Amino acid sequence: MKSKYTTPTLPETHWKQAFDYWDRSSFPEEGIGAPRYVLLCSFDRFVVWEPGEFPVPVLDRPGPARIDLMLGELPERVEALDFLRGTSANFAVNSVDLAERAVDAVARLYVSMTDRGIDAQQARDFTLQVTWCCFADPSASSHYVDFLFNDAVVHRDLYVAVDGHRALLPFPDRQFEDDPSGQQGGGAYHVGPRNRRHSPDVLEWLEWTAYRRSGESPRGRPRRSSTSCSADWQSGSRSVPRRSRTTTSSCLLTTRAWRRLLTSSSLAGATSRCSSRPSRNDRRRPIHAWQPTHEGRRTEMPQCEVCGNEYDKSMEITHAGQTHVFDSFECAIHALAPQCGHCGCKIVGHGVEAQGSTYCCAHCATGEGVEGLNDRA
Amino acid sequence: MSDHLTRPQIRDRLTAFVARWSQRAGDEKSEAQTFLGELLDCYDPEWRQNTDVRFEHRFPSGGFATCCGRATRSSR
Numbered sequence: 142m143k144s145k146y147t148t149p150t151l152p153e154t155h156w157k158q159a160f161d162y163w164d165r166s167s168f169p170e171e172g173i174g175a176p177r178y179v180l181l182c183s184f185d186r187f188v189v190w191e192p193g194e195f196p197v198p199v200l201d202r203p204g205p206a207r208i209d210l211m212l213g214e215l216p217e218r219v220e221a222l223d224f225l226r227g228t229s230a231n232f233a234v235n236s237v238d239l240a241e242r243a244v245d246a247v248a249r250l251y252v253s254m255t256d257r258g259i260d261a262q263q264a265r266d267f268t269l270q271v272t273w274c275c276f277a278d279p280s281a282s283s284h285y286v287d288f289l290f291n292d293a294v295v296h297r298d299l300y301v302a303v304d305g306h307r308a309l310l311p312f313p314d315r316q317f318e319d320d321p322s323g324q325q326g327g328g329a330y331h332v333g334p335r336n337r338r339h340s341p342d343v344l345e346w347l348e349w350t351a352y353r354r355s356g357e358s359p360r361g362r363p364r365r366s367s368t369s370c371s372a373d374w375q376s377g378s379r380s381v382p383r384r385s386r387t388t389t390s391s392c393l394l395t396t397r398a399w400r401r402l403l404t405s406s407s408l409a410g411a412t413s414r415c416s417s418r419p420s421r422n423d424r425r426r427p428i429h430a431w432q433p434t435h436e437g438r439r440t441e442m443p444q445c446e447v448c449g450n451e452y453d454k455s456m457e458i459t460h461a462g463q464t465h466v467f468d469s470f471e472c473a474i475h476a477l478a479p480q481c482g483h484c485g486c487k488i489v490g491h492g493v494e495a496q497g498s499t500y501c502c503a504h505c506a507t508g509e510g511v512e513g514l515n516d517r518a
Numbered sequence: 519m520s521d522h523l524t525r526p527q528i529r530d531r532l533t534a535f536v537a538r539w540s541q542r543a544g545d546e547k548s549e550a551q552t553f554l555g556e557l558l559d560c561y562d563p564e565w566r567q568n569t570d571v572r573f574e575h576r577f578p579s580g581g582f583a584t585c586c587g588r589a590t591r592s593s594r
Contacts, residue, residue, distance in 0.1 A: 142554065142584035145544025162583045176586065184544030184553060212539060216532040219525060226522070226561035227568075 145184040152188045152206060155181055163192060178224045185212040189221065189230070207232045447472035483508045523561070531560040546584075554585050 143155055159181045167175035179190040188206045207230070208221045215222070220231035247268060254264035443455035445468035452468040459465075460477050467473040478487040482498035483505035492499050493506050493514055500506040503514040523531070535556055542549060551573050558565040565571060571587035 142546055142550040144546040158581075162577060162581060162586075165577050165579055165581075166583075166586065182553075184539060184542070184549070212536050215536055216529045219528050219532060222557075222561065225558055226565070 143181070143183045148183045148186045151181060151183045151186050152209065156188075156190075160190075160192070178230065180222075186210070187212070187215070187222070189232070191230070191232075443468075445469070445472050447476050481505050523563070528560055535560050550584050 143151060147154060159179050163175050163179050167173060175192070177191060179192060181188045181190075186209070188209045190204070191207045192204075208218070210218055210221060222230060224230045251264055251268045254267065255261055259267075443453070443457075443466050444451045445455060446466055448468065450468045455466055455468045456470075456473070457464050457466055458473055458477065465473070465476060467476065474487050474489060478489055479492065479499045480486070481488055481492070481501040483500055486501055488499060488501045490501075492501050493503060494500075495506050495509075495511040495514060498506075498509065498511075500509065500511070503516045506514045538556070539553060542553075544553075554573070558571070562568075568587065571585065573585050575583045575586035577583070
């Protein structure tokens with residue numbers, strides 16, 4: 142705890158003292174760990190670290206703070222100091238309002254599609270697909286997306302964090318607060334103002350991505366398909382060939398349930414779950430081969446053993462008698478390529494071997510005392 | 519046994535807490551314990567039953583931490 146006047150430079154000036162205390166409060170040999178959280182406070186600024194139970198030497202400065210907020214922000218970030226009541230803190234945004242808006246957006250998307258004659262099952266698949274794609278952003282992490290848990294809409298809390306900053310829904314114009322570190326996600330699924338190339342038609346693009354993953358899509362630019370709802374889905378004004386409605390069997394919410402969800406003041410009703418038994422007349426054509434099946438299982442698809450991606454164009458590599466599955470050469474290199482005994486880089490080419498070690502080049506081998514190797518004659 | 523505060527209750531308490539402490543001087547020596555006590559009150563009114571919470575915790579090797587406590591719920 143420091144006086145208020147220290148606020149502008151609080152962490153820079155006082156982290157060392159705080160971590161010195163933290164370090165000295167642990168007795169690893171007796172199994173007594175240091176406090177899980179370190180809070181540095183100057184009355185109107187709160188900086189929290191979560192350094193771990195047993196101290197490791199903090200030589201330079203600790204890692205980035207888990208949260209750094211001002212006094213006035215506290216009511217909106219209640220969970221950030223939850224450890225004060227003996228529970229784990231949540232440094233991500235936990236906003237019921239946000240969750241309600243997100244669920245509302247998803248529901249509106251679904252209803253707008255079914256209103257335009259899109260098959261309920263396809264609308265449901267697409268809605269799920271789009272939602273998951275929104276959480277596939279590499280710079281974002283969603284801890285509890287429970288409203289899409291197990292094919293059922295179960296509304297609890299929605300936590301969305303982008304490097305500790307707020308992520309605003311609803312999509313497609315997902316917006317992020319400025320990241321002070323200057324880092325940008327830039328991933329394939331990064332949608333919103335920072336990546337305008339995907340924003341105008343993000344839903345169409347997401348659908349294209351889904352098709353591409355399933356191996357069903359033609360090459361070239363994303364096409365508009367019968368399930369596309371990319372054009373102004375919020376107002377519902379787009380020209381989709383109206384088709385006769387087929388069965389509405391769904392293990393998600395029925396259209397009626399979605400409407401009830403939209404019109405109810407509370408989202409508690411969203412926890413109701415529909416039967417997961419498919420209709421006898423259900424002739425669904427799965428949009429994406431890797432979509433969870435009706436029973437909640439995934440269809441068989443090779444899964445990369447490094448990144449976990451399920452990809453139809455994965456590869457098998459047999460190495461030292463063992464067969465491995467990867468979705469890319471990058472993952473294969475990560476798992477199998479030998480490491481240079483000097484600089485530590487992955488050896489993609491032949492490399493050189495000497496004295497039982499492998500090096501990426503003669504220079505590295507020389508650096509380890511190997512003589513007689515040259516890069517050129 | 520205490521009734522744990524709900525999230526809205528904590529938020530309301532924190533709102534009042536913020537309004538109060540926005541006006542205060544914020545001096546470490548004279549107000550730190552009051553500040554932390556009120557902050558803890560916002561999250562757990564029965565935190566005082568938690569004997570692990572100590573103000574001005576003295577380290578054998580020297581120095582005082584303003585507040586030190588083990589994260590345990592005061593009831594349940």
